Amino acid sequence: MSESDLPAHAIEEGARPTRRPGLMRLVPAHPLVSGFTVALGVILAIALSATVASLSTVLISVFLGLFLALGLDPAVQALERRGIRRGVGIAIVAVAFLALMLVILLVVIPATVRQFVAALEAAPEAIEAMQTSDWYLSLEANLGVDLTAVIAEGIKSVTNISSFLAISGGVLRVGFGIVGAISSFVMVVVLTLYFVSSLSAMKQTVANLVPAYQRKRFTELLEQITGSVGSVVAGGITLSTFNALVVLVIQLIIGSSVPAVMAIAAFFITLIPLLGSLIFLLIGTVGALFISPLAALIFLVLYFIYIQVEAYFVTPRVMGKAVSVPAVLVIIGAMVGATLMGLLGALVAIPITASILIIIRQVVIPRQNAITTAPDSD
Numbered sequence: 001m002s003e004s005d006l007p008a009h010a011i012e013e014g015a016r017p018t019r020r021p022g023l024m025r026l027v028p029a030h031p032l033v034s035g036f037t038v039a040l041g042v043i044l045a046i047a048l049s050a051t052v053a054s055l056s057t058v059l060i061s062v063f064l065g066l067f068l069a070l071g072l073d074p075a076v077q078a079l080e081r082r083g084i085r086r087g088v089g090i091a092i093v094a095v096a097f098l099a100l101m102l103v104i105l106l107v108v109i110p111a112t113v114r115q116f117v118a119a120l121e122a123a124p125e126a127i128e129a130m131q132t133s134d135w136y137l138s139l140e141a142n143l144g145v146d147l148t149a150v151i152a153e154g155i156k157s158v159t160n161i162s163s164f165l166a167i168s169g170g171v172l173r174v175g176f177g178i179v180g181a182i183s184s185f186v187m188v189v190v191l192t193l194y195f196v197s198s199l200s201a202m203k204q205t206v207a208n209l210v211p212a213y214q215r216k217r218f219t220e221l222l223e224q225i226t227g228s229v230g231s232v233v234a235g236g237i238t239l240s241t242f243n244a245l246v247v248l249v250i251q252l253i254i255g256s257s258v259p260a261v262m263a264i265a266a267f268f269i270t271l272i273p274l275l276g277s278l279i280f281l282l283i284g285t286v287g288a289l290f291i292s293p294l295a296a297l298i299f300l301v302l303y304f305i306y307i308q309v310e311a312y313f314v315t316p317r318v319m320g321k322a323v324s325v326p327a328v329l330v331i332i333g334a335m336v337g338a339t340l341m342g343l344l345g346a347l348v349a350i351p352i353t354a355s356i357l358i359i360i361r362q363v364v365i366p367r368q369n370a371i372t373t374a375p376d377s378d
Helices: 008-015 031-054 056-081 086-131 134-143 147-158 161-197 199-208 212-253 259-269 275-288 293-318 327-370
Strands: none
Touching (some): 056 212, 161 199, 212 275, 212 327, 259 275, 275 293
16 A cells, blocks of 8 residues: 555654653743742742741640540540540549649659759769679679779760860750740640540541541541540550559669659650560669669569560550550551651550551451452453
8 A cells, every 4th residue: 555545644643643642741831930830839848847847846745635635535435334424524534634743743753853863963972882893893804894994084074174064055955945845744734634625526527527428437437546546545554654663663672762763764665565665674674783783683583574464464454455456567666656756756656557557447458348340451
């Protein structure tokens, strides 16, 4: 077939290739306007990031208050199951929460500060006693290093003029940090009480944003998520409280001069699931070495026994109603959260992981199971 036998449109297509719809134009019609729009978008994104960073303290307080409220909500629901009206149950839980905060402010924190100051004052004597102990001399001989000279050099570097000026500036910053921490503490308490009292209204408001035909399903899913998060938060706080009490008893047994300090440290560190207890096992054992090797051994053995009891007996009973999260996801979530937001990120990572698992199990998997035929290839 010759070219003259081809249709006119075929000859035209042969001379000028057809453009695909997806590749119609590579160069924008108005380069100046497009570039200005992109630059404006970048500026707005940077401004939004800076705004979020400046509001990080407020946002953290809001999230912390919300998580604490979800952790207190199971107690309100337990009172409701006993025939107490929700308003009365909220009032009882709020009064108990305020009483606990007052005990922490008026009893625990002053005792902790006194013990910390006393430990600083007794530190030179404790270091001297440690340096004259048999195990320290044996360790120094085995390592072949003059540990006393190393410690003395470290103390000298800390107490020179430049370090003193740096510490003075740090103290000023710490002072502002303490004021900010107190204000954040008060804000978290107020937000927690508000969220507890208005949690049902907040969930109803969120549900009203969903179309009516999906509202029932969305409400059921939201109740499961909030219930799971509340169980995880309440269970984690309960386990950390037991942990702190056990550490307090062990510290008193070994004759520690800072039992309250170690107990509070254990409470916050063991809020991190799985990893927290192991981390504090190392911290507590090293701290007990300043008392004696026997004290460190006693702490190591007793606390290790408690970790086993907690893992096999306490945790299943406390966290039994929470959503089961695989251990590997707990560790990954805690590591990712700690990298992004520190200790708070490690704490909220587990409830967020549990919520994602609920969505996957209740929404994603059923939707995939409903697809029984392959989509059309064309």
